[in-house]
Amino acid sequence: MLTCKRSAFTLPPRITYLNCGYMSPQLKDAEKVGIRNLRRKRNPASIKPEDFFNDTELLRQEFAKLIHAPDPKRIVTVPSVSYGMANVARNLKIGRGDNMIVAAEQFPSNYYPWHRLCEETGAQLKSIAPPEAFTGRGQKWNERILDAIDINTKAVALGHVHWVDGTLFDLAAIRRRTREVGAVLIVDGTQSVGALPFDMQAFEPDALVCAGYKWLLGPYSTGLAYYGEYFDHGKPIEESWLNRAHSEQFSQLTNYQSTYQEGALRYEVGEHSNFVLVPMLLKSIQQLNRWGVSNIQEYCGHISREPILTLREKGFLIEDEAHRAKHLFGIRLGQHDPEKIKTQLLKNNVYVSYRGNAIRVAPNVYNTEKDLKKFATLISR
Incomplete structure (x- = not known):
């Protein structure tokens, strides 16, 4: 089992940070890479044409390893989940008489695109x-x-x-059912990929989109998306020169191309070569692959097991382990006063999130069982 990795981060010593679902702390190694690459533009002559592609290719390979995707070319960099979902919405075949299904109260970036799409096409949006x-x-x-x-x-x-309370959705069963009716499966992996094992070959989603600044331990404003065969001949939401065929040949860029890069590569964000953010996210995902996502999930389960038992004994409601993630879980308060709890936690420098009617607790490898016990003791008072 993993041991605590707090030394890999620069968290202030006096805080108990149980809030990776809000934003992860930065890895020291990723920070160093970012600073080094920020300084690199002091001398732009050192940035060669191949540098526009090299780190992005390595990032695809590392992310493919993380999610067990056989083809890294199906992975692209995106600036946000909303961007990645907009590419999906533009190319989704849906119309009047059809319907689309979402979970109730899921994150807005995975709701607003479908709400607008259904309004425009006359399809029905069903929130379960x-x-x-x-x-x-x-x-x-x-x-x-x-x-x-x-x-x-x-x-x-x-x-x-589910981003509020960590309820697990049975993607394997949902994929089988969508196959039966010919429906597309779209997954927002922002609150899971990097801490909960995700097997692309088992779930086979048509699209997977992940923000990078949470469980992927990366910087803000960058993320990754996977697009399957359903989207191979679609139109991206922007017309970037990098996404056109033969864009690697800088001397030929005015020989305008009518065709896009093959398959998923057409959906990559403009200026995806980002010389600061891409190397930082690459460094973070390399570290996740070394630690092993299944080990991270096991570690989070180990440090939270006893504190969760304590909370249940005190009357707090927490989903059964079989139907929730171990790295992110919601605590419903029963008869306890939420404002008193919030005051008590802030007074003692314990950081969590409040989402819907739940306290969302999101530990990671920089936490210990002691951190979770401190949290459980404070809210039980």
């Missing part, structure tokens, strides 16, 4: 809510989603986990 009763909530929520998929469903858009 969890049961009100807490017992068996995660399992029943998945069952509701599966039951909602019918012959008129053209797409299902979900996270691997």
Whole structure:
């Protein structure tokens, strides 16, 4: 099992940071890479044409390794989840009489594109809510989603986990059902990829989009997206010179090309060569691959197991382990006063998030069991 990796980060010693679902701290090594590459533009003569492509290619390979994707060329850099989803929305075949399914209260970047698309096309957007009763909530929520998929469903858009409380969505079962009706599966992996194992060959989503600044431990304003065969002949949302065929040949750029780069590469953001952010994200994902995502998930489960038992004994509601992630989980307060809890945590420099009606706790490898026990003791008072 992994040991605590706090020394790899520069977190202030007096804070207890249980909030990676909000934003990860920066790895020391990634910070060094960013500073070095920021200084590189002092002398632009040192930046060669091949440098526009080299780090991006390495980033594709490392991310492919992380998600078990056989073809790195299906992975592109994006500045945000909303950008990656906009490419999907532009090329999704849906119309009047069709429907699209999302989970209730999922993150806005994985809701607004579909809301607008359905308004414009006359399709129905179906938001599937969890049961009100807490017992068996995660399992029943998945069952509701599966039951909602019918012959008129053209797409299902979900996270691997729900961003508020870590409820796991059974992507393998949902993929099987979408295959039966010919629907597209779109996954926002922002709150899972990097801490929860994601197997592209097992889930086979048509699109996977991830922001880089949370569980991928990268900088803000960069992320990654995977686009499957469904999108191979689509139109990107912007016309970047880098996304056209033969863009590697700088001396021939005025020989305008009518064709895009093959397959998914057409969807890459303009200026995707970002000489600061791309090397930083690359360094972070290399570190995640060395640690191993399954080891990170196991570590988070190990340090939170006893504190969660304590909280349940005090009357707090937490989803059963079989139906939630270990790196991100929601705590519903029952009869406890949320404002008193928030005050108590801030007073003691404990950082979590408050999402919906849950306290969202999101530990990572820089945390220890002691951190979680401190949190549990404070909110139990």
